[in-house]
Amino acid sequence: MSKLKVDIIAENLLAIHPLLYKSISKPLKNKSSITPGGMFVMGILKRNGMLSMSDIGNCLSMPKPHVTVIVDRLIEEEYVERQHDPKDRRIVNISLTAKGLADFEEVKEDLVINLKSKLVMLSDEQQEALSLASQQMKEILISILSIEKNKEY
Amino acid sequence: MSKLKVDIIAENLLAIHPLLYKSISKPLKNKSSITPGGMFVMGILKRNGMLSMSDIGNCLSMPKPHVTVIVDRLIEEEYVERQHDPKDRRIVNISLTAKGLADFEEVKEDLVINLKSKLVMLSDEQQEALSLASQQMKEILISILSIEKNKEY
DNA sequence: TATAATGGTTACAAAAATATAACTATTATT
């Protein structure tokens, strides 16, 4: 791989990161009681279905006590629920509730509304390009970044 | 614009956000004394050159007192410097120092090294696709998300 | 010149993220 290519990718990711932080994490708090961390947890639960506490920590690189705190809050608000794994009773599996899914979708809708007001500035071609580029980035990033169960927390 | 397209974009951004958070913000702290906020500030300073305190706050949707705190820390570590605007002495302009630029690049290098170890799992075509997709995403997101001086902080 | 507006800082408080150590319960290993 050329040094140039990976450098370009790194620079792009570094530039994209604060933009997403600004347009996703920040507006989120004004509209709901879900914290960014809680949103991350709900997001991976939506994409992956039921996950253990450790899985969540590994997916998001969060220390386990932090996962506990976040999940505790999500449970208080009835966004997720705990289920002991019948095969290994040490494991606690977390899954989205119907309410959690609904409110997650609602937050996503807010993002959609916000995005819509910005996307009108783009041509049809640019919108299509953003759609395709984000799709590709998502798929590739998920494939290389999301599954990492080797780290210890 | 079709509802479908903006929905896809929103979902992709929501999925990409935690991945970047995990692979950029988190490893950052292990390697340097720069906080995520400080990294964001240095990033926009590198891309935009000299910026006023308010500009920084607007670019990153940060309240001004928070910008002051972050810039104070960056100044302590000699990563940025203050300069009073001679035309309007209320304005304080912030710019990267040579040390700041060097350490920012070093953090970026860490990301590059980390990315490299992941990218080997991808085919040449996929690497090229990620490079192009991230470039497109960066440019489009910057064009629609980055300049927003209307908000009050 | 008096007043308002702007850019920024200071002081303070609260929420969230992060990290570590000690602990319980359960399962695996010897």
Place this chain on the structure above:
DNA sequence: AATAATAGTTATATTTTTGTAACCATTATA
């Protein structure tokens, strides 16, 4: 059966982020 390893929680402390109100200095306005 005793011990070690694993999954998760509890407790605690620190750092970072976020928000608000009061304030100073400078510039613009009336």
